[in-house]
Amino acid sequence: MPASINDASSAPRNQSESGRPSRARPIHPWPLRLMHWLNAFAIVMMVGSGWQIYNASPLFNFTFPPLVTIGGWLGAGIAWHLAFLWLLVANGLAYLIWGNLSGHFKRKLWPISPRAVRRDIGAALRFKLPHRQGTYNAVQRLLYTGVIIAGIVVVLSGLGIWKPVQLWLITDALGGYVVARYVHFFAMAAIVTFVAIHILLVALVPKVLPPMIFGGKLKATES
């Protein structure tokens, strides 16, 4: 299927691993696993400290309970937020570069056709969407691409809030300082929603967890 066609376009394995016997490709190569867990850690820290900051001047009629905030007070919340900003951004940039250069995005996330999305959402809702290790169905492609976009928006709007004078171009593009705060909030909400669905699905299909830790092996028929 599409995955196998695209796989053939990547570098021949015999050449890259000269001398060594060819091994099965991992489901998740190590750079991806590393970046996945660094990202998970960064997201927990950024969301927890971000909620602490939100509580100092809530946009809506609610605050986050202290149990799920990080820092304990505004100053520490900001300190954590602006510290882990760098892990989130460096790791995110590494992921975007790696995803492009390695062909990961092309192979796994593209294309996304509306027809396939409709078909797979229908199948998912009828619990008839099988999980195929190593390839993503259309719903997964849509969600993974969506959360990457939400990640880019959350970083840009965050920069726009942090530096509305020096990075005014970003702030203005988002509609100004006040609007940028809402953009930042909703991008966060999108990411948190994604994480909730993501963790729920991993709980429903727990066999997908070990490959994200140990790599796993693609079945011979797929390579």
Next chain:
Amino acid sequence: MKKLDLKRRKLLSRALALGALTALPACDYDDPAHPDLADRFLHAMSSWNDRVQAALFSRHTLAPTFSASQITNPPRFNAFYDISQAPVVDPATYQLELSGQIQETAPLSLAQLRAMKQESQITRLICVEGWRVIGQWSGVPLADFLKRVGADTTCKYVSFKCADGYYSSIDMPSALHPQTILALDFLGAPLTPPFGAPMRLRIPTKLGFKNPKSVMSLSVGNIYTGGYWEDQGYNWFSGS
């Protein structure tokens, strides 16, 4: 030392609880005299962020200005105490004290400050908490002021001490920014006590808490003097 170890153990157990999303509530700069591991990490990252912000800063990038109709009126009071506790400084006897790398350190009266060239701005004050207000301030551009009193503008810091015990300090490039003023008026009338009378720093390229009110003394030097909130963990540069 024992306390440090205890806190470290506490940190470790908190870190282990990370998965439960109850992470690190203890790491809150709660004891600046005894920084724990998390405090030291946050401190290092905050210094890094100071350097990044200094590199991003351009004295030619102006803070946005607004129209008179956008001014927040009445203004919003904010301090580390209630509005009823705001200090009242007698404008008749007020003297701004000058010290450090300044040639003419004779104290200056309000009349002397008012005799200098004034500049007006309608700018936005963004609080570290996230809210913002728009106001019209006018006063003496700090760059003009520093030149006039013969300050050594190659120094790193300009520090301020206030009537209420508040204190803060800013980097020299930000001090020389054209929109940084020693504000005397708000909306065309002299500042009132809760809003920084008789003189406050107005620096729209930084967050609100970097705009000390009721400034009693100003000093120029190369020794880092921190600030009331900065010493408790707020980022020192805090540029917008």
